[in-house]
Amino acid sequence: MRWTLKPKPQPEKLKALKEALQVDEATATLLLQRGIENYEDAKRFFRPSFEDLHDPFLMKDMDKAVARIEKAIANKENILVYGDYDVDGTTSVALMSSYLKTKHNLVYTYIPNRYDEGYGISYKGINFAQENNFSLIIALDCGIKAIEKVAHAKTLGVDFIICDHHRPGAETPEAVAVLDPKQDDCNYPYKELCGCGVGFKLIQALASKEGKTAEDLSEYLDLVATAIGADIVPIDGENRVLAYFGLMVINSNPRPGIKAILTQVKKTELTITDVVFIVAPRINAAGRMKHGNYAVTLLVEEDEDLATKYASEINEYNLDRREIDKEITQDALKQIEEQKEQNRLTTVVFHEDWHKGVIGIVASRLTETYYRPTLVFTRSGDKLAASARSVKGFDVYNALEACSEHIEQFGGHKYAAGLTLKEENYEAFKQAFENEVSTTIDRDLLIPEIKIDAQINLDDITSKFYRILKQFAPFGPSNMTPVFMTENLIDTGYGKCVGEDKTHLRLTVTQPEVSTRIVCIGFSMGDKLDIISENKPFKAIYSIDENEWQGNVSLQLKLRDIKE
Template sequence: MEYKWIIREKANAKAVESLGKEINVNPILANMLVNRAVDSFQKAKDFFRPDLDKLHDPFLMKDMDKAVHRLHYAIQNDEKILVYGDYDVDGTTSVAMVYDYLRRFYDKVDFYIPDRYKEGYGISERGVRWAAENGFNLVISLDCGIKAIEKVQLAKDLGVDFIICDHHTPGDILPPAVAILDPKRQDCGYPYKELSGCGVGFKLLEALSAYRKEDPARVMAYLDLLAVSIAADIVPITGENRIFTFYGIERINNNPRPGIKALILRSKIEKDIGISDIVFKIGPRINASGRLEHAKASVELLISQDLEDALERAELVDTVNAARKNFDENITKEALSMIQSMEEVYQRKTTVLFKEDWHKGVIGIVASRCIEKFYRPTIILTESNSKATGSARSVFDFDIYEAISECSDLLEQFGGHKYAAGLTLSVDKVPAFQAKFEEVVSARIDEIHRMPVLEIDDEILLDQINYKFYNILKQMAPFGPGNPEPIFCVKQVYAEDVKILKEKHLRFNVVQDGQQTKPVCIAFGMADQSIYPDEIIIKMLNRKMRFDLAFEIRENTFRNTSSLQLYVKDIKFD
């Protein structure tokens, strides 16, 4: 896929010079920091040295006092409490965290995860009735509930109170819950708006712990679960989330709970676990049980208190994940074939595909895979409970949630974020939805959205790549939305000593006129990649053709010797 390179504009020169002097870094690093809104000594200190003491007071969140008083009342009066969460990573980590925290001092607590296939996303009527029939007086919903007006009203009618902990955008009307914790409420003055669902649950535990005058360390012990939710749910790693993730990853590396330790061992991650390890290895395994079977298995893994037990549970989750990969690959091939074989679909600015027998658990992944091949807003639909249900994924800087909202007259239910959403509609309305969604997106989408974008921090010279530079880059982690991993480019370079690794990757040294440094480059999956018709990259590299190179800087250790390597993001030949 061809990328459009966008090299970030240079920040204000005076701000860059001032920051560089204050914290003693070179202009390239100072420019990167100012472009990340780190433009003073104090902001740099907060950025490089995240501090748990800088977390916001949880009682700044609207309804927090109501939530804590209702939860404390339930505990004091021996009421049954149900912890209810969605079946994805954010939901299961939330449930594991809140349930495990409460069960350590209160025995009338249980948890509930809806069945993806029988109940669908969020709070279900079946779940509400189950709570009432089993004598639960209070339900704490996590990562869901902000739009469940009818379900929460049903619970109220059945004598069940709700505390909603959500981070999705509310509608115009809020559910009749005793407390609604959501920083995205228009009337909520909480200073940080980008918490994950697990993050909102964490603030509830912080507030409850403070109210009960407990040791704050009891709550901080769950930062590993919170870091997993932040990474897997792709929320910005800025502000409070940066503090959570910094300490959560530190805990994952040094003292993870048995469930996460088991997932690390099953994933064969050797050391220095980071955001990408969570996103691509740990998160998918937690997600797998909810995609194909029931997410209860993931919660039971995450709350396991014994490593041997956790390893057994992780093995089962891993088996399900392998089956998930198989479904994913087969359905992706089928979806791509549909796009390529249907001229009308191929020419659209959107992809909306429906097939009644596609596996509901992997359609979100399939939507992402389709974008990798056909870069445009994509919705994959399948049939579930006699309805068309689907997952939507977007492209750079295009708000797919808003586009879906404009089609709400055709939908029965929808929710989500700028880049990902879910929706349900009648099967007979799928053609009308396909047409209207195409019309809405066509009116909104710009040319910048039509090609994948590679945001590059700066153009540098090869001799500027050294350990002093890299060691400061490392301290900018954890990376993610809002603080992306730095990408640089060098121009007018050529390759030497080109080799193929494992039949699909390329390894070569990159050379720049006038520079002494000739770092090793690793280009994953590019061994047989074409740039132009009949022009394979490796042939062009071997002819010493000049090119521009976009890359990340990584450290490689082999036989106890470490060196810096460039991980290739893109190559543009003259």
Template sequence: MEYRWKVKQQADEDSVSALSKEINVNPALANILVNRGVDNFQKAKDYFRPDLDKLHDPFLMKDMDKAVDRILCAITAQEKILVYGDYDVDGTTSVALMYGFLKEFYDHVSFYIPDRYKEGYGISEKGVRFAAENNFGLIISLDCGIKALEKVQLASELGVDFIICDHHTPGEEIPKAVAVLDPKRKDCDYPYKELSGCGVGFKLIQAFSMRTGRDMAALNTFMDLLAVSIAADIVPITGENRVMAFYGLERINNNPRPGLKALMLRSRLVKDIDITDIVFKIGPRINASGRLEHAKASVQLLISKDLSDAVRRGELVEEVNASRKNFDENITKEAIQMIIERNAIQPYKSTVLFKQDWHKGVIGIVASRCIEQFYRPTIILTESNNKATGSARSVFDFDIYEAISECSDLLEQFGGHKYAAGLTLSVDNVVAFQEKFEKVVSERLLDIHTRPVLEIDDELLLDQINYKFYNILKQMAPFGPGNPEPIFCSNQVYVDNIKILKDKHLKFDIVQDGQVTRPTCIAFGFAEYYDMLNSKMRFNIAYEIRENTFRNTSSLQLYVKDIKFD
């Protein structure tokens, strides 16, 4: 797939020069920082030295006082509390966090994860009735509930109170719960709006600890769960999320909970675990249970206190994950063939596919796979409980949630974010939805949405690439949305000493006129470029700078993102 390179504008020259001198960094690094809003010494200090003391007061969140009061009331009255969460990574880590926190000092607490296939997303009627029938006086929902108007009303009628902890965009009406914690509420003045569902849950236990005089340092034991939720839910790694991700990764790398340790062993992760490792190795394993069987297995793994027990549970999760991969691959092949056949009839701006027997648990993954090959807003639908239910994924800077909202007259339920959403509709409405969604996307899609964008932070001469530069660069981690790993380009270079690795990849040195440094490059999946590169043709190269250690010897390498020939 051809990338469109977007080299970021140079930041204000005076600001770059001032910051470069103030914190003693290379102007190229100062330029990146200023472009990311880090334009003075104090901001740089906060950025490079994340501090838990800089987390916002949780009581700034709307209804936080009511939520804490209701939990204290439940504990005083010895009421049973049900911790209720969604079946994805954010939901299961949220439940593990809240349940694990309460269970430390209160026995009358249980957790509930809805069955993806029998109950669907969010608060279910079955879950509410389970709480009432088993004498739970309070439900604390996490990563779901902000649109559960009818279910919260039903709970009230059955004598069960609700505290909602969510981070999704609310509808026009807020559920009539005892407390609704959601920084995206229009009437909520909480300073940071991009918390994960687990992050909102953390703010609640932080507030409870402040009110009751509990040891705040004890909350650090939950940072690993926060890091996993932040990474897997693809929320911006800025503000509070960046602080929590920083300390969460520190805990994962030094003292992870047994459940995460078991997953790290299964993933063969031993050190320097980062956000990417969570997204591609740890997160999918946690997700697998909820996709194919029941997500309570993932919660049980995450709250496990014993490593041997966690390893046993991790083996079961691994088996499910292997099955998930098989479903994923087969359905992806079918979907891609369907897109090819549709395109042969008519070129479409969007992809909406429906097949009754596709596995509901992997359709979100399949949507992402389709975007990798056919870069367009994509929705994959299957049949569940006599309804068409699906997952949507988007392309760079296209708001798929808004596009789906334009088709709400054909839907029974929908929710999500700019880049990912879920929806349910009548099977009879699928064709009409395909047509209307295509019309909406066609009207909104701009040229910038039609090709993947490679955002490049700056152009470098090869002699600028050295360990002094890299050692500051790596302190900009953790990387992710809102704080991506910097990508650089170098122009008019040519290749020396090129090799093909495993018939797919390339390893070569690059040379630039007038520069002494000749960095080694690793180009995964670029074997088809061998002849052109070996011809000494000049080209421009985009890359990330990484450190490679082999046989106790470390060196800098460039991880190639793209190559453009003149």
């Protein structure tokens, strides 16, 4: 691990913020690191408001999108709501279709089949629309690069409204409206919405025509918060507001589908991290193992008994997914070892029988193991399909773009992407990808980095300090859980390996001349027991957490790493 201590803020700014907010130095430091420099900034950060959301009509083509939907409703046209089979796509489709159905009864949904249509807009979906008399398709979380497909739809008399958040190419489709804040000529103030967030801005614009506000649409924010967490977009600006109020809905009055998932896991008071690890994988499992339609059906269901039934089925898909991804990960690790390619700066593996629905998860696991840009390929029809994952700081999308001569199709983000290519191009692509990464990556990025927000002492860790830290939530990119470093720690003599296979480290620490003692837990850190033994001083980086045991709640340190 590379430990990187973030630079201290300017002393005059630190002093001014401490005085303005009446907070300690550590809290003021954390706020300044997040761009919060005065009382008004802090108020917006700690007390998100619907008033902080931007006018949806600032987004390019929003007026055109609203006008076309109003025309479709007035003329009683069939509307097809189309979205991808991942969490962002299925929540987007659930949001848009359920809202439009309150205005219009000719609204239907379409999720492409992962296995014969792949990501994004498909010719099969367009032909389905034409054959079933749909004159308008609203595409969510996809479509920004579907130039030829949207042109094909136009020849069939099918209009498109595209709501996307992926990076556009050199040209955009000739749709009725293209809503994507990442377009160069879009002046929308916030660029990091997820697909479901763009969909929410569209329903916000539609509702505003009836005098309704974003707050009147809060019942849809459980879907938006789920998509924000699952799609790993920054949780700042508008996303922070949407996630904050979305979590309130999830924890107080979620839709029956999400409530049914939470009942299965018997979890109360979810954080955004819980959404990522509990709700999102189950929604994702439908598209991975069966069909994304199952997820949409669950998310729009209003009957609690039916929602419970659907959630139970989806949970089974998730259990199957876990088994399969465990097997494929083991196969892939074995393949890497046998190829003796540990000296490469990339990981590229392929097996024609690997389950296409889980290769993205496997790519993430391989990235965690070897910490380098990773591609996992499997066969998809007459082509090879892959999921790409990257390491922090390296743009895998740009690397794929540099290898595009070998690729049929690709799309995605800085850290996660997907592609297809012809099998005869696999070896050439593999070498080109290695060459591109080798010549562009900073070698430091191949060592996992932990960024430390501040160095503190144990006596700085009080219940008041923790109460303030909790208000920094929801956490995520651009507002990660604060990480601290403390030096001269000493185990009080109770340090030991715990857990079924003794792989975790549990200890109680103190510091010289400090009366505070606090319990630490280090998951998968049992091999570091010797560092803390025999009263040897050590330093640790950690986040602060709560531990509940037999009804007692106490603060504990969740260790990230320790060093002598």
